[in-house]
Amino acid sequence: MQINVAQLLKEPVGAKRNYEIDGLAGENGENHVKGNIELMRTSRGILAEGRFSVDIKGSCSRCLAEVKKRISFIMEEEFFPVIDIVSGAHLNPPPDEFAITDNHILDLSEAIRQYIIMTTPTRLLCRPDCPGICPICGQELARGDCGHSSRPRDSRWDKLTQLEKESKI
Ligand SMILES: [Zn+2]
Ligand SMILES: [Zn+2]
Known part of the structure; x- marks a missing residue:
């Protein structure tokens, strides 16, 4: 250089x-x-x-x-x-x-x-849809579901789930 x-x-x-x-x-x-x-x-x-x-x-x-x-x-x-x-x-x-x-x-x-x-971007992602890690056990969710993320399906919660996802970015 x-x-x-x-x-x-x-x-x-x-x-x-x-x-x-x-x-x-x-x-x-x-x-x-x-x-x-x-x-x-x-x-x-x-x-x-x-x-x-x-x-x-x-x-x-x-x-x-x-x-x-x-x-x-x-x-x-x-x-x-x-x-x-x-x-x-x-x-x-x-x-x-x-x-x-x-x-x-x-x-x-x-x-x-x-x-x-x-x-250099301040936030790098391994892939655009990286699911991140489980907040409870720390498992990389891309490697499989650890079981902590399953929650009752209820459409009333969809908006909240979406907000949660966005705030995790
Ligand atoms: Zn990642
Ligand atoms: Zn977990």
Whole structure:
């Protein structure tokens, strides 16, 4: 996820480079990230525009089973140098912006990590109709009925059951 941009920083505004990204990033570097990124020299630094897909793992919010999912996002971030490539003078990149290191490395890892967090759904489901776990014994109801969920059938309760289901989501 590290790109040496020394050459690009010496080029005029509007100069571009394209890179293919295929590697590990994310929290603890555990996500496989694939994509393309275009780096463009701006008057202040380098604009990175990319399109990525990332394999994420998590737990089903209803039954806690492991869920694997592919998410994708478009990134657009400007990176600011801490050293002027020509004069060697120290620059003050804006705080809270991504910096290009003093040896002219543009590291996408932190930006990608943040985009992964922003793009990952807060609630993952192992399947759209996951029945969840039994509130009494904790059995995964997808594996079979444990017997606790059987209740007398009475159409007057249907609305309530529906509400219950919805609130469980
Ligand atoms: Zn589930
Ligand atoms: Zn049960």
